[in-house]
Amino acid sequence: MIVRTLAEANKTNRRVVSPDGNWESTRLLLKEDQMGFSFHMTTIYKGADFYMHYQNHLESVYCVSGKGEIENLADGKKHPIEPGTIYILDNHDKHILRAFEELTLACVFNPPVTGNEVHNAEGAYELDTEAV
Template sequence: MFVKTLSDTLGTADHVTGDAFESRRVLLARDGLGYSFHDTLIKAGSTQHLEYKNHVEANYCIAGEGEVEEVATGRTWPLTPGTMG
């Protein structure tokens, strides 16, 4: 059994902030599960350009709304509560 809470992450090196985001990295590679889990808040109105060369990422929208774009094709998808992209 592996149990962690968000509060275990807050205020640690795994609680990372930037100009447009706050990422609470609840599970990481060192936890040995083969995947990571991040609780990330995105600043309203911000645009981020992210590239993942070494992993795949799934995003699940809990609140708010936004959009994700596949740069290679220009295709976009809306993100609203209950949507994974």
């Protein structure tokens, strides 16, 4: 059994702040935990507007608080993000995430991340190929 608190994890290297200042993420469950997915609590700062394209991962995101929108770049549709909304990037969807207010998001990644990832130039996390 694994038991962690967000407060404790925030004091470790599981808390990652983006170099561009758009977000911070505390990775509560990582590849090393051998669960087959990772789980993160992520804050997207108010005013953030950035492109992402997870080419190597599938992601589900549940909004806990705040308001924003996600734009699907395949069809141009914009979807409001607010508490109680989930969006699922099931096709490695190219998208833009905008935070009209600070967003608190619960995120699940498959395959799991190792914990140190930040977005590359294409808006993706690199795929970790090392065995645990």
